[in-house]
Amino acid sequence: MTTEQVPILGMTLAEFIPVAKRHGMSLFTAQTLYRGFHRRGEVQGGTFPEWISDARRPIKDRHVDGETVKFTMALDDGLETETVVIPMRHSDDTTTRTLCVSSQVGCAMGCRFCETAQMGLMRSLSAAEIVAQLHAARFMIGDAATGSPGYPIKNVVFMGMGEPMDNIDAVLTAIQVITDRNAYEVAPIHVTVSTVGRIEGIRRYGEFISQTGFHRLNLAVSLNAPNDRIRSEIMPINRSEPIADLMAALLAFPKRVNAAICVEYVLIPGVNDAQEHCDEVCALLRPLRCSLNVIPYNPRRGSPWPAPEEPRVQEFVARAIANGQFCKRRGTKGRSAMAACGQLGNENIRARKFVELGDKVGDKVGDKERVQIRVVGAQNAPEVA
Numbered sequence: 001m002t003t004e005q006v007p008i009l010g011m012t013l014a015e016f017i018p019v020a021k022r023h024g025m026s027l028f029t030a031q032t033l034y035r036g037f038h039r040r041g042e043v044q045g046g047t048f049p050e051w052i053s054d055a056r057r058p059i060k061d062r063h064v065d066g067e068t069v070k071f072t073m074a075l076d077d078g079l080e081t082e083t084v085v086i087p088m089r090h091s092d093d094t095t096t097r098t099l100c101v102s103s104q105v106g107c108a109m110g111c112r113f114c115e116t117a118q119m120g121l122m123r124s125l126s127a128a129e130i131v132a133q134l135h136a137a138r139f140m141i142g143d144a145a146t147g148s149p150g151y152p153i154k155n156v157v158f159m160g161m162g163e164p165m166d167n168i169d170a171v172l173t174a175i176q177v178i179t180d181r182n183a184y185e186v187a188p189i190h191v192t193v194s195t196v197g198r199i200e201g202i203r204r205y206g207e208f209i210s211q212t213g214f215h216r217l218n219l220a221v222s223l224n225a226p227n228d229r230i231r232s233e234i235m236p237i238n239r240s241e242p243i244a245d246l247m248a249a250l251l252a253f254p255k256r257v258n259a260a261i262c263v264e265y266v267l268i269p270g271v272n273d274a275q276e277h278c279d280e281v282c283a284l285l286r287p288l289r290c291s292l293n294v295i296p297y298n299p300r301r302g303s304p305w306p307a308p309e310e311p312r313v314q315e316f317v318a319r320a321i322a323n324g325q326f327c328k329r330r331g332t333k334g335r336s337a338m339a340a341c342g343q344l345g346n347e348n349i350r351a352r353k354f355v356e357l358g359d360k361v362g363d364k365v366g367d368k369e370r371v372q373i374r375v376v377g378a379q380n381a382p383e384v385a
């Protein structure tokens with residue numbers, strides 16, 4: 001991309017129009033081009049003018065597990081994004097689809113139960129690369145059942161690879177495009193950003209949703225433990241941003257009518273699934289208006305823990321409800337395609353990272369990067385290190 005090129009996938013119509021006018025395009029043509037591309041996946045004449053960069057990338061792999069579809073897109077630097085289309089069946093027999101997008105390639109957070117953590121952080125995605133995942137789901141991956149080029153997407157959740165709050169500028173820009181009425185028109189109430197509990201990011205997101213038009217965006221927080229001792233064992237971030245700080249940030253988050261924070265709790269056998277853990281979590285969450293979302297653990301590659309047995313999951317949920325906590329159990333989808341929650345992450349890229357970085361360490365990698373490699377790699381991927 002030359003410096004003059006503009007990334008149409010990472011721009012709202014309001015941002016695109018003045019740039020288009022500077023390149024001599026009329027208002028009508030700019031609107032037609034923008035809407036045709038984002039709404040219908042069309043590029044008039046087959047190619048963009050040279051000042052527009054096309055961040056659409058080829059679909060590399062497509063794995064189907066039932067109606068769940070995981071797909072990867074090849075990026076220019078050889079890395080890949082991973083995205084999952086998840087069907088949601090409703091009581092009236094209709095189906096809507098949720099898109100789980102990645103905000104980074106890999107992740108630096110190192111949660112021990114997560115496949116992505118095994119990669120470490122490769123890099124953050126641009127806003128255009130995030131929106132490209134939605135564009136591909138709608139217009140590029142193909143739906144064999146209907147013959148259409150992609151799927152209608154009702155919900156977008158930032159729960160794929162990466163910690164969205166560590167790439168907050170790109171994530172907020174992407175949300176503006178995803179919700180733009182001239183583009184994908186996903187209602188803000190159907191967009192959720194999920195964080196491991198990055199406090200500064202929660203504050204920034206809170207500021208953003210205070211703006212007109214965005215107050216119905218959702219926040220999900222990955223808690224996963226009833227206390228600091230267990231949380232620090234499975235989520236290294238807790239050592240620098242402990243539960244008390246996280247709770248203070250959540251209590252300060254803007255309160256909205258009909259919108260509760262979603263607290264996610266990955267239920268791991270023998271780690272955080274005891275009835276006393278449930279009581280402790282419910283007591284912790286009592287001051288907060290939130291929904292507790294229990295997610296049965298999906299074993300990552302080389303996992304030290306199995307998936308929980310169904311009766312244990314049900315007991316945990318029942319105990320939370322008996323404690324007066326609004327609680328739901330998340331259904332498991334896509335486990336056999338490694339597309340379920342916590343299972344994203346490309347083991348080939350991960351293996352290549354360790355080879356490439358190993359070479360570079362011998363060359364001229366700075367101390368900062370070397371420290372990150374050691375911390376992320378050794379701590380979270382013992383079977384690789």
Ligand code: SF4
Nearest residue numbers: 107109111114117162
């Ligand atoms: S659970 Fe989320 S924050 Fe934690 S390592 Fe995985 S992708 Fe990163």
